Amino acid sequence: MRILRRCAALAALGAVLLATAGCAAPAASASVTVLCSNDAAICSAWAEDFAQETGIAVTMDRLPTSEALERIRRGEGLPEYDVWHGGGSEMYVAAAQEGLLAPYLPPRTEGIPAQVRDPRGRWTGVYVSFLGLCVDAGRLDEVGAEVPRSWEDLLDPALAGWVSASSPRTSGTAYTTMLVQRDRLGEEEGLGYLAQLYPQIPQFTRSGTAPVQVVAEGEAAVGISFAPYCDAAAAAGAPVTTILPRDGTGYEVGAVAVLADAPHPAAARRYVDRAVSEEGQRSGAASGIHQVPTQPGLPGSFDEVRGQLGVPVLTSPLEERAGRRDALLNWFAAEVPA
Amino acid sequence: MTPALEIRGAPCGDLQVAPGELLAVIGPSGAGKTTLLREIAGLDPLPQGRVLLHGRDMTAVPVHRRGVTMMFEVPALFAQLDVAENVALALPAARGTLARDQLETALTALDLHHLARRRPQELSAGQRQRVALARALVSRPEVLLVDEPLAHVDPAARVALRREILRTHRRMGTATLYVTHDWAEALAVADRLAVLREGRFVQIGAPQEVYRRPRDAWVAQRIGVPNLLPCPVLGTAPGRVLVRPLGRELWVPADPRLADGREEALVLAHARALRVVAGPDAPADELDPSSGRILGGSFGGDHMDYDVETAAGTLVVRRTLGPGEEPLEVGTPVGVELVADAAWAVVRD
Amino acid sequence: MRAARGALALALLASAVLAVGWPLLRILAEALVALHAGLPPGLGRTAAISLALSGGATLLALLGGLGSALTARCLPPRTRRLLDAALLSLLLVPPYTAAAAVLAVGGRSGLLHDLLPPLPGAPGMLLALTTTLLPYPYAAARLAWRGVDPRLVDAVLVHGGGTGRVLRLVLLPPLLRPVAAVAVVMLVTALADPSVPAVLRGRVPTLAHTAYLEVMAWGDEGTAALVAVLLALPVLPLLLLLARTGSPLAEPWRGHGAGPALALPPSPILRTARAVTVLVLAVIAALLTAAAVRSSLAPGELLGHGAVAALGSTLQHALLALLVAVPAGLVTAGLAARGAPRRAALLDGLQLMLLVLPGTTLGLAVSLAYRLGTPTPVGTLPPLVGGASLGSGSIAIVLVLAASTAPLVHVAARAGRAQIPRGEAETAEVLGVGRRRRLLRLVLPQAAPLVAVAGAAILVRMMVSVTPVALVAAPDAPMVPALALDLLDRAALAPVFVLTLLVAITIAALAGGAAAAGRLR
Known part of the structure; x- marks a missing residue:
């Protein structure tokens, strides 16, 4: 009996430690898991602003774009993430072709130039660098x-x-x-x-x-x-x-997308709505890194600066890329x- | 003749060892015996003074070039080498047949031939020290330093090993410095004795001389003189003093230092320098300073050593037992007399 | 009661073996499949480069470590302790920090950049690896020489032998076995370390970094598995050696005070050893100075970058891992002590294998096995590796930390048991002294140095050794190695130096606190 009590005590201690280590399993309801492929400061700015505005908890995991794609590919069948945010759209196109992204057209998409978003809505460009x-x-x-x-x-x-x-x-x-x-x-x-x-x-x-x-x-x-x-x-x-x-x-078109097998699709769509919107595109700037927004209404938007660079802007069809x-x-x- | 080994100007005092001589260094533990050996060998630096070997100053020569060899309290054999290899270690590597002959001789001399291929851990303590001795002697050193070689050998093997060391020493004619804390051992092996106290030689002389005429009470006590009788000096003559131990005036052989008008002497008496007077000759008067009473005794084969309680304290007195003679009983009243020529008076400090 | 306890212990043990054994078997299978498909192009060359680098670093470190140990043995105890401190404190320096210090000395904006040939690449990796490995042979030789009988040295000298013969007859024999074992450990450590190449590789490909790339980024799992298995191959001779001669860890703890300085006659060997020591100290001083200078340039930014959070989180994970590793190690040690010789040999063998298994192999195995769902008879286990996995990746981190420290607990417990003289243990039993008092009064005091060293080793393995954690933690996981590697990718050296200092202070404080607590008791 004593041994059992001791084990129980140990298990309880373990649980407490796990919880304090920030390892508690994500709550099923109001939460969203985001795979972020951008600078750490921008990623956390995005997450904080969204969480503050909606009250939905964000779990964020940051991986470089290529690593992120590998991770999503290998995670097929047992999805970890709801949203992929940031990182070049070539990878999003690849992911879309493999059926890893869910089609979703957020409300504020129409103004965004056609060449920086997927016509089928599987991803949307939110910044350009x-x-x-x-x-x-x-x-x-x-x-x-x-x-x-x-x-x-x-x-x-x-x-x-x-x-x-x-x-x-x-x-x-x-x-x-x-x-x-x-x-x-x-x-x-x-x-x-x-x-x-x-x-x-x-x-x-x-x-x-x-x-x-x-x-x-x-x-x-x-x-x-x-x-x-x-x-x-x-x-x-x-x-x-x-x-x-x-x-x-x-240039790189930084995109956002809902993943095909998102465990929390509703929260994921809300996250993407905000990421695409003007407010969402402004969030990242708080970090001091000024990526070019795709929303035409914002100052210094992609439409605005494209012609003023003074150097040729080279691009080829995304599918090909x-x-x-x-x-x-x-x-x-x-x-x-x- | 040039001494084989000489120490000059060192804190311990000067010392000379002639070729073929065995000098025993004796003293209690902590007296600095081992340190002295290590300094002579060159394992530790001599704080001041010089070490000379055959007249050559060796003070600055490193240990492995001094040509001095040493046998330690422990055999210090190498576990990974067999007996022959351990012994051969002391031979210069490239000496060919000569070296082999020397090795053979050493092994034969110490009766180690049948053990030549054994490892040290397969030998008894006595055998190991024999190997160490063979190793110390195989290179025919002119000076051999021996540090308490019998300390860890069982009593049975001790006598044999001591004889072995002596025999080899005589045969090789080395100058040997033999350190021990055991007086019986020192007296038995030494040509000369050097008594070391707190890092200084207090007496150097032949064993008989040190035994009979210890320099002071300290040496006397170490040597085992049981009776020390303090007495006022009543008169002096060349080599003698007049004292009155046990109530009788006697001219006792004395340390020359007593001649310079000192008032107090210490009369040292081995057990056999006192005599028991029993039976009708015993003093009848209990106030007589020479009267006493037997407290006990220890049987020594052909003699008895009695503890006798007297006005001068408890004295140890030896009495030879004649054929069929029974020891005196405890409580027997006796008289005690000093044999003047067997006693020795020293300065009382 | 007893039976229930035994069953519980066995069940725990079985699940532990399964949790660690399954990934290892899995990469072995994957490696075989990959090998069947043919060696990936360039892997042979990469392996040769890696072997040359780690072999070179091992040789240099042996030279430096043994030379310094010889010098130390000939110094009086007080000076010797200074040398000990200088060399053994390198155990608290993770390889990536050594690499960063090399960069601070000889990088493009390094302290001595103008004086030195460019260090990044093979020379830099060699230097960093050598520095990291130095304390291993040094410690091995210092421990081996603690028991050297100074009278044997005297015996050689008075019989006309010089320093060379003292070395051959007295100092070398006790050194051979430990140094052979340590040399293999050094080779494997150098070969398997991905963090020095991560900082300093230049354009020189190495096995460990290749595996890291293959598994973390665009690449091929099969190649990663193959490399992981290749990295573990050199430990086989070590395992054989240990199995044949028993653990070398049991012996050195028997009480020896600091012996007096060995007074050896002057010789070229000693002069060389002294020169090597001076060189070693000069290199350490140069690395330390460069690190200090670099850190002093931007004092304001040093404590940012989440250093404190990473340290706290690493400590929490380490504590959790201890909760797993200590019972596991004690259970296997207990089972081995009570069981038949064959069972003991099996358990010792398993733990020793885990002890010498390169961290890279363990990390890659766990990473590959648990990054996706794991099919089990009762359903699929969710992913355990990565920031968004169950428990934010903590489970895999705790698993690798526990797996790499449980063998230390096992070995320490086994050695500790062997420490108690049989007579004392039996006397205590005959006198009816209870288990608890026996442990507190008899076992612990005698095994105290062993417990202290084992505890420090466990802490160091948890807090300083990088590899397994770096391979299972997401780049943003607040773990010390992950943070450091992310910073070093950006050539941000100063915060890494500060982080290393923080970790070293933490370990020193924990070890000191434990020692103080032990003394109070």
Whole structure:
């Protein structure tokens, strides 16, 4: 009997600890589980604002876009997540093609430009980020390299070892970078350019936003990342500036989608409603990272800035972009060490 | 003749050991005996002074180059080596047949041949010390330092091993410094004795001399002199003092230091330097300082050592037992006399 | 009552074996399938690079550790303790922090960047791994040499032997077995560590990082499983060694005070050892200085980044894992002590296997097995790995923490039991001393150093060793290793140094508190 009592006490203690560790199983009703593929600050801003407005608890798990897609794929049949928020729409297209996303047209979708949302409503673009070079001019000066103004400038031998970029195996940003080269130079030449660019990079980061901080920490002079992260770092005092490559940039459409097997579909739809709305698109800006909203009513929206960049904006059909993923990543895994 | 080993100017005092001589260093534990050996061997630095071997100053020479060898209180054999390998350890590696001969000789001399392939852990304590002795001697050292070699050997093997050490010492003609805290052992083995007290030599001399004429009460007590009688000095003559122990004036052989007008002497008497007077010759008067009473006795084969209660305290007195003679009973009134020539007077400090 | 207790213990044990054994069997099967399909291209080369790197780091660390241990043995106890502190405190430095410190020294904006060749890549990984491994051979040699009889050294010297012979006859023999075992552990640790490559790999592919990529990102589970199994292969000879000679952990705890300094005659060996020690200390000092300088540059930002939350959450998980690991280890140790020799051998073998199993293999196995639903006879178990899984991923984290520490409890309990002289134990029993008093009065005081070391080892394994946790925790999980790796991906070195310091202080405080509590008792 004593042993049983002791066991019960242990079990109770365990339960208390589990609960305090924040591990209690999510309550069935008012909650939603979101897989977020964006900067940590933006993810938590989204979650907090939604929870405050609706009273629905948000469990948020953050994974880089590529990892997130793998996770959703492997989770088929036993879904963990209700919503996928943030991360390049190529991955959403891939997910949609595999039937992993549920069609849903949120109320405030109609104004959003057609090229940044799925015509069948399986995903909707909520922000756009242009790909840029995040440079530390002082560091470049020390290194003896010119400030790169174009993709081709990145091949400058003086920059060897001074370029930071993320790995396409983990990061959507890196995949966008690959696509821009293909859109810019064509299939063969695009790969040829990448084969020259990658040796300039001393080490790939896991996260797509990391190159900005790597430059800010002084470990690199140029980072390839989306412009808003570089702008945010500059605003926070880092000696970096954003340069859009004059031979063309691409953009990422950050999307949101309800997952096909969402355990809490109703809450998931409410989350997506807000994510698409003007208020939802403004939430992220509170973090200091100013991604370009897709809602045309908002200042500095995608429609507004697209024409004012001063550099060509390259893009190709999303289905095509999504469809090439395996081929490009296979090429990367086979050709590029580590 | 140049001493084989000489210590000069060290805190313990000077010391010389002639070739072929066995000098026993004796003293209680903590007197610094082992430290002295280690300093001579070079295992520990000598705080001051010099160590000379055959006249050569060795003070700065590291231990493994001094040509001194040492046998420890424990055998310090290597468990991973067999007996022959342990012994061969002390031989320079490249000496070929000569080395093999030396090894053979050492093993034969100490009767270790049949154990040559055994490991140390398969041997008895006595056998192990024999191996250690063989190892110490195989390289024919000119100076051998021996530190309490019998301390951990059982009594039966002790006598045999002691004889072995002595025999080897004589045969090899080494100068041997033999450290022990056992006076009987020291007296039995030594050519000369050096008595060490708190890191200093207090007396160096032949065993008989130290035994008969200890320098002071401290040495006397260590050696086992049971009777120490304090007496005023009544007169002095060359080599003698006049004292009055046990009520009778006697000229007792004395330490020369007593000649310089000291007032108090300590008369040291081994048990056999006192005599029991029993029966009709015993003093009738109980106030006579020489009268006493038997408190008890211990049987020593051909003699009895009696504890006798006297006015001067309890004295230990030896009495030879004649054939068929019965020991005296407890309580018997007796007289006690000092045999002047067998006693020895020292300065009372 | 007794039977019920036994049944409960057995049931717990069976479920533990199943929870850990099933993922391991599963990756073994997956690896075999993957192997059948042919080796993935480039894996052979990656394996060769990894082996060269970890072999090199093991050799360098052996040289540095053993040289320093020899120097330490020849120092007086007080100075020796300083050297001990310098080298053994490296046990509290996780590999990623060592890697970060290497980056702080020789990275692009490192302290000595202008003086050194570029360190990221193979040289940096070599340096970081070597630094991480240094305390292993050092501790092994210091423990082995505690029991060295100084009279044996004297015996060699007075018989004309020099330092070389002292080494060969006195110092080397007790060292061979522990150092052989430790060398295998070092090789496996270096081979399996994914966190040094995560920070410093440059463009050099390594097995552990490949596995990490394959399982966490775009890649192939089969390859990941294959790598995980490959990483575990080098422990087989170690297991054989341990099975044949018994645990090397039982011996060194018998009471020896700090021995006096060994006075060895001057020799090239000693001079080399001293030079190696100076070099080791210089490297440690350089890494420490660079870390301090880097941390002092931005003092304001150091405690942000959720460091305190991560530490708290890691502690909670560690405590939960202890609640599983301690009973499990004690139960297996008890069963092994009471059972037939064959049962004891089986239990010891299982626990030893778990003890030496690389954390990467364990982490990958658990990650692959429990990231999706697990079919069981009574229905499907929900996913246990990842931030949104049941219990926010805590279950898998607790599982790997418990699995990697239960063997330590087992070994410590077994060694502790062997500590008590038979005569004392039997006397106590004859005198009718109760179990409780026997434990408190007899076992604990004698096994105190063992308990302390085992406790510290468990803490370190929970709080410092990265691998299994990094492989089962989501990047945002408030776990120390996950947070540190996320920070280091961004080359944010300073917060990682501060985090490491916090963890070290926490461990020191916990260990110190436990020691104080033990003394009060």
